Amino acid sequence: MNKTATILRLCLMAAMTWLLAGCITEDEFDNTPSGNFEALWRTLDEHYCFFPEKAAAHQLDWNEVHERYRQKIVPTMNSEQLFEVCSHMLRELRDGHVNLTSSFNVARYWDWFENYPANFSDSLLRRYLGKDYAISAGLRYRILDDNIGYIYCGSFDHAYGSGNLNAVFTKLAMCNGLIVDIRNNEGGMLSEAQNLAGCFTNEEITGGYMAHKTGPAHDAMSKPEPLKVKPAEGMRWQRKTVVLTNRSTYSAANTFAMYMRACKNVTLMGTPTGGGGGMPFHSELPNGWSVRFSACPMFDKDMNCVEEGIEPDLRVELTEEDFRQGFDTMIEAARAYLKTGEKP
Amino acid sequence: MHNASPAQDTGPMTRLRTHATLFGVGYHNLLDTYLSPSEYTGTTVRILREHNRHTRLMKGNIAMQNSLQGNLAYCNSPTEDAKDIAGGVDWTIAWRYQWSPRTNLKVLAGPMAAAHLGFVYNTRNGNNPAQARAAVDIGLSAAAICDFRLLNRTWSARYQIEVPLIGLMFSPNYTQSYYEIFSLGHYDHNVCVTNPVQAFNLNQMLSLDLPVGTHVVRVGYQCGIRQSHVNHLKTHDWTHTFLVGYVKTFQLVKPRYRTSEL
Incomplete structure (x- = not known):
């Protein structure tokens, strides 16, 4: 009887130990x-x-x-x-x-654009767009006087339906070249950057790579997997394109620039982008403050990290003289390049 | 046919079936380090539908229990700056051999299979706002049922425990985004094999069947422990739920007429 009781007691102790040790919890910090x-x-x-x-x-x-x-x-x-x-x-x-x-x-931390010239002016943008420009899913677009199409994409917060993109490219179909202006675009949805880039390729391309952490160690990183840009199912742009960038081109817009660099007939023009090549996650502190941090790094098609920004193919900056005269140096350089191939 | 017997999972008749429907409310403690390192606590509501019947296996000594339960929880962060909304559906089926060590006591034990589907949504996070939960397990289920007389009626008390032993569960990798998994199709150890060390789960329930007139009312307490520690991500759902509902017992009767009489 005693032996049975001892065995039962041992079994009970083992079960309790298993139960207590089995509780999965996270180390908590004091709210101090x-x-x-x-x-x-x-x-x-x-x-x-x-x-x-x-x-x-x-x-x-x-x-x-x-x-x-x-x-x-x-x-x-x-x-x-x-x-x-x-x-x-x-x-x-x-x-x-x-x-x-x-x-x-x-x-x-905003030094990534505050320490650099803006290279963008709302007043000049209004002058180029005029008052009769069209808007589709946040894309403001028109045909400039020299038959160059112009799209200003100020964010990737809007979801593009195929109807939106078809409408834009149908209207611009007869243009000799296209300017996609993503200056001061500080990001939004990565999926929309991918959708818009899909209008500039006829075949599936590798626009870059994406990875994520696999554990707490600083170097615990997954194998970067390709970010494929699939051709849009509707209208696709076939002629030369210039993408205008500045330091305030950030996050999803930075990724769009990365995708566009992988497309044929596309030239990046302006100043280096601001970067932001890591998809951010959120967490929180014991006192309730929210913390955001980069969690999933991205790399361009040549496996260069794009966190610090992307260098344009052709460097152009907005000049004081052009600004005073009401010209946007970067848009004018893009128009000249699209019409004559003349590099700034 | 319906009677008010409180007996559960019992009796030699292979055509005896009990259906129980319980509604519950309780406490929920939720941790998911993919969303937050803090434990969120709040209220959970639950509905449980349970079917018990005897099979013809092993001379009618194998009882089958089929249960489906759904729950919804609303939890606060410790500072109440953020909320978690969690929901899930659990389906469990168990085949248990029945012993009767005493006339009023029955013990059942046997294998079980379970499936879980759920979600946790955090109201504050950006690119990691939610976590999907999906798991299948096989394990052991056991129960002890004791009938007793009180106030000149037969009452029935039951204790039941379910322990998954091995299974598969879905989990993103440490900082893998759902955009990578579902939009880009980048998979990285997203289906994990689980065992009691890395995913110690336990479900216990204590219930009492009370005869009320010609009906049987069941009151119960359920303690649920669902946890995981895979891909360096920790989760737990600890629940204490008080349930109340009704039990219906059916006996299938074979019709005694000839086909020609139809």
Whole structure:
């Protein structure tokens, strides 16, 4: 009887141990300045995808960043002070897709366009578009005086139906060349960048590659898989195209530029894009602040990381003199290139 | 034919069937590190439909239980800045051998198969706003049913436990986006083999059948533990649900007429 009771007791203990050990939980940080700081640092440490690239480009050492900023955390600091320290730490990543959002502020890194000339003017855009331009799914388009088609794509937040794209390219079908202006386009949906790029290729092409992290280690990265651009089922543009870019061409627009570079008869013109070549994910801190970070890196068709931007084929900048005279240097350079092949 | 016997899964008659429908409300603790490292807690509502019948297998000693349950949960983050909305459907089928160590006690145990389909939606996230849940498992199911007399009526208490032992589940990889999986078709260990170490799941239920007039009312408590740790992503759904519903017992009667009489 005693033996049976002992066996039963052992079985019960083993079952309880299994039950307790079997609980799957995540390490939690306290909702204190130190806890929130550590949670933020670790979220980035385990999920951010560009540590190797940032180390190569800016000598970033994330452990050293931790040590440097940890010393600035004190238990008595208030939320604004903690937010300031955390936002300065995030700026070390030099990534526009990294944000910390609280109820009172958004920490951001905008040097990728603020430190550069705008190379874009709303006033000039209005002058070129006039008042009788057409709009389809956010694409503003018209035929310029010299029979060059012009499309201004200010974001990829709109979903393009085949009817939208057919309408645009039907109207522009008789043009001798086409300008697709994605200056100041700060992104949107990757799928729409892919859909629009599909109007410029007659065959399926590899526009770039995409990967993701497979674990918390900085170098735990999946094999990059090809990003295929499939030809649009409706109207497709067959003549020469110039894509205008500036530093505020970012995120999904950066990806569009990457796709267009892989298409035939397409020339990128302007200044380097702003980058943002990592699809961002969200997480949160114990105090409820939201954190955004790049999670899925993208590479161009030659496996170059596009996080720091894409160099155009032809460099053109907006000049003060043209601006004063009401001309957009970049649009004019594109028109000349499309008409005569003359390089700026 | 319908009677008010509270007996469940029991009896030698192979044509005896019980159908139970329960409605429940309870507590839900939800973790999904693909969406957030924080545990979200809130309320869950559940509906459970359960069918029990005896088969002709092993001289009629194998009882089959077929259950389908759906749940919907609304959970808050610890600071209540974000919400998770979760839902799911679970289907379980078990074949259990029945022993009767005592006249009023029955013990059942046997294999089971289960399938789970669900989702978790986080109201705040951008490119990782939701998580799909899909799993199939095989495991063990056991139950103990005790009938007793109280207030001159027969009552029935039941404890049931289900433990999946091996299965398959869907999971994105660590920071793999759903855009990669479903729009681009980039698969990367998205179907994972699970076992009790990396996906310790357990479902327990304690219920009491109360005779009320000619009907049987069932009240119960269900403790659900569904967890996984695959692709460096951790999930758990811990639920405590109180259920109430009704039980119907049917006995199929073979008609005694000839075909020519139709």
